Amino acid sequence: SQKIEQNSEALNIQEGKTATLTCNYTNYSPAYLQWYRQDPGRGPVFLLLIRENEKEKRKERLKVTFDTTLKQSLFHITASQPADSATYLCALVLQTSYDKVIFGPGTSLSVIP
Amino acid sequence: GAGVSQSPSNKVTEKGKDVELRCDPISGHTALYWYRQSLGQGLEFLIYFQGNSAPDKSGLPSDRFSAERTGGSVSTLTIQRTQQEDSAVYLCASSLVFGRATYEQYFGPGTRLTVT
Incomplete structure (x- = not known):
């Protein structure tokens, strides 16, 4: 069956450390993979997109990797801040025929001052 | 500029009543998506519009759910004879679509529906 899995447990890290979030998928062949941030009571906000032929993408303190062999993407936030909690x-x-987007269940991140 | 707006922000209704949820996408965005998010869950795809047509309705949970889009802009999601399991946050998103290029989705704040 098809499924997308993210870290099942909430992630708590100390301010300044690097947070690493995992996204694994089964029986999908995505052309792209996107990462969004969602704050309580708000809609998701787009962060980064990585294509199937790209290994790594960076944006400021964010880095995404995409391994189509492992069927996995890793999302890193370096020098994490309490404001990254989401x-x-x-x-x-x-x-x-269009871009069908399938979302994972999400991972809750808390950055502790 | 204005983002995606949704109304109402909160809706409490009695079981068996019909509800209409509205989405105003970003001007010029041809693609519009509806999702449902239950407490602590991920986003569940409901329906996609390209212009006024809905090529993919596969996510609608039952025939009590319907959606339309007029003028390539505003969309309404209608739930008839609401049930308690319909309680969730309903999110709308819009994006630019050119051919098969992918653009990020811009989400509205959602409508929190509570069926009592």
């Missing part, structure tokens, strides 16, 4: 969602983009 739920992070990975999303697979399947190119059918």
Whole structure:
């Protein structure tokens, strides 16, 4: 069956450390993978997109890797700050007749001062 | 500029009543998506619009759910004869679509629906 899994447990890290979030998928062939941030009571906000032929993408303190052999993406936040505390969602983009986006369940991150 | 807006922000309704949820996408965005998010869960895809047509309705949970989009802009999601399991946050998103290129989705704040 098809599924997307993210860290099942909430992640708590100390301010200044690097947070690493995992997204694994099964029986999908995504063309792209996206990461979103969601704060309580708000809609998700797009952060980064990485294509299937890209290994790594960076944006400021964020880094995403994409391994289509392992069917896994890793999302890193370096020099984490309390303001980074949120739920992070990975999303697979399947190119059918349009871009169908399948979201993972999300990982809750808390950065402790 | 204005983002995606949704109304109402909160809706409490009695079981068996019909509800209409509205989404105003970003101007010029041709693609519009509806999702449902239950407490502590991920986003569940409901329906996608390209312009006014809905090529993918596969996510609608039952025939009590319907959606339309007019003028390539505003969309309404209608739930008839609401049930308690319909309680969730309903999120709308819009994006630019050119051919098969992918653009990020811009989400609205959601409508929190509570069925009592």
